[in-house]
Amino acid sequence: MTTPPPAPSRRTLLRAMAAVPATALVLGETPGLLGTALAAAPPGGSATRYTIVPFLDSDDGTVNVYQSDDATDFRLVKSSAYTPPANRIRDASVLKHTDGAYYLTYTTHTWQDVSTTIGFARSTDRVTWTFLYDHTVPIAGLSRAWAPEWFVDGDGSVNVIVSCSTTDDEWIFTPYLLRATDSALTAWSAPVALAGIGENHIDTYVVRIGSTYHAFTKNETTKYIEYATAAGLTGPYTISRTGDWAGWGSYREGPALVQLDNGAWRIFFDGYGDGTYYYSDSYDTFATWSTPEALPAVSGTARHFTVLKETVSGGVSVTKNVTRSFRSANYTTRYWQAQSALLNLPVVSASSTAAEKQNATFTVVPGLADANGCSFRDAAGNYLRHYAFRARFDAHDGTTTFAQDATFVARTGTASGSVRFESYNYPGHYLRHYDYQLRVERADGTDLFRQDSSFVPVTAWA
Incomplete structure (x- = not known):
């Protein structure tokens, strides 16, 4: 046996964990999860499965597939699982659609290049992916379309939130919403800016809890992840938390959230400034957060991803009583x-x-x-x-x-x-x-x- 790593401070963790009873009803729509449900551990014979499809710190031309049963210990399922036929693949977001298939949307060019499209790929097993198409985002004078993120709303509509800049200032991004107009996810509405978040924000990720939309977005000037809420998906959003409000530090990007089995919300983000990938948990609807921890195994390898949570068959059964x-x-x-x-x-x-x-x-x-x-x-x-x-x-x-x-x-x-x-x-x-x-x-x-x-x-x- 090796010497174990030092245990985190109990006080630090409890600060964020004591606010909500374990039986609290947490309602939400997250990418790939339609409807609302009480968070709970999987029943016997079933398992929770979290999937991420990150590009690599060493290679933005391909993505790996990892999975975990606890949103912490991710294990490689397949390396170089998808390489697009042309261009790059960065910032991949993963969705399970109502047809039972899995879909990726992603940034198609490296950061130095003009990038007016977002890419799409499809898989029936999360492991083997097929290129679908590149979609040109119809914004006049578009310079870059980056970090598309899936969002499934309570009515079942499938959306992509994408950060876009124009040629008059290629480094000032604004979040826009595209809504799928067909079930095959091949046709999209005209882009609509998310009101209230505004310019100079990138990597906007939205979850819905009840009737409130919660947005996490990177301020490109301060390099902090900010927090905003709205009564509608397109806004107007009110940014209420800025600076180092959550204790995550600066030079953080690519926020992505998922609800854990015990009802907590976990945020993942890319600490590109120090080469570390982090996670942090909240038990009080985003008011306070646990001290960020480096994500084991994939930190330093994986870059900008979202997390798909599913309940699947095949988990362990422990007989009770x-x-x-x-x-x-x-x-x-x-x-x-x-x-x-x-x-x-x-x-x-x-x-x-x-x-x-x-x-x-x-x-x-x-x-x-x-x-x-x-x-x-x-x-x-x-x-x-x-x-x-x-x-x-x-x-x-x-x-x-x-x-x-x-x-x-x-x-x-x-x-x-x-x-x-x-x-x-x-x-x-x-x-x-x-x-x-x-x-x-x-x-x-x-x-x-x-x-x-x-x-x-x-x-x-x-």
């Missing part, structure tokens, strides 16, 4: 065991004492904060929860915080039959053994971490 023991997937003689209220990973065998076997036996119940998740009780009725990132057993105190601390979302493990247990209120953090102690730690994108956080539910020792 039964007793189980949990064996380490990579240390196969070691099992979860409660020792002085802490969860450790000692060797347990047929020759272990009755007490040792009992302490390695747990009742799996529906998650206290989300019934699709899991909670675990020991023989004394105490629940497994994380505290200061250490896994331990405590009596349920009836609070929302305890319920969240004691709920884990089952994700597919590395070995056959194994499961990884993601913290419900610290997305991307998993129960992981280190020095044969169980802690909740953030995924670091390595195979070792995935192995150390994989456990096999087996017949109970007691």
Whole structure:
């Protein structure tokens, strides 16, 4: 085992996580997700899947496809998955359409060149892509059309928001809306500027929650991501947050949002000024945000992407209301065991004492904060929860915080039959053994971490 990375400050994370109960109803339309729904962990036999299709820091002529089940630990599905027949591919945005197919829209030229078109490609599996066409954005004197972003509205209409500049000042961008006028996504309305955001803003990304449209857009003068709201998709928007209002820093671009299984909103953005790709979470409808973290594995490789979230079949199922023991997937003689209220990973065998076997036996119940998740009780009725990132057993105190601390979302493990247990209120953090102690730690994108956080539910020792 390697030395684990330092755990983030609990106070820092809780600052953004304590504002909304886990059961709060969060309504929204995001690219590829039509309608409204209560955020929840996937039911047994299903899995959450996040897909990104970024261009590379080293090559803007092609894109890779990555996927993740937690919006943190992205793994390569296919390299050079799509290369357009001509020009470049930058800032790709991905959509799943009502025909069941996936669509990309993207910037067609590198930043130095005049770019009056946006590109489109199609796939039936997210992996193999076919070029469709380049669409010329009909704006008089257009110099550059950049960073097109899909937006599906509540009425099902499919839109693209694209940043455009004209020849009188090729570096002053304004966001425009194009609306698809056919279901094949081959015909588009005339562009309409998003009122209120105005000139000198680029990479505008919009989500809708209830009847309010929330826009995140980069101010090209200050290099900060700003925040605006409107009652209609085309505005007028009111920009209410400027400067370093969220603590993300400057020289940030390409904001993209997705709603996580626990109801939080996660923003991703390209920290092009320092070569890092970041994410940050909000639990209070964008008022406050967690300290930005570098995205494991793809940071430094991937550039400007959006995130498609789906619920797909094939996820792990963990049987509830039964007793189980949990064996380490990579240390196969070691099992979860409660020792002085802490969860450790000692060797347990047929020759272990009755007490040792009992302490390695747990009742799996529906998650206290989300019934699709899991909670675990020991023989004394105490629940497994994380505290200061250490896994331990405590009596349920009836609070929302305890319920969240004691709920884990089952994700597919590395070995056959194994499961990884993601913290419900610290997305991307998993129960992981280190020095044969169980802690909740953030995924670091390595195979070792995935192995150390994989456990096999087996017949109970007691």
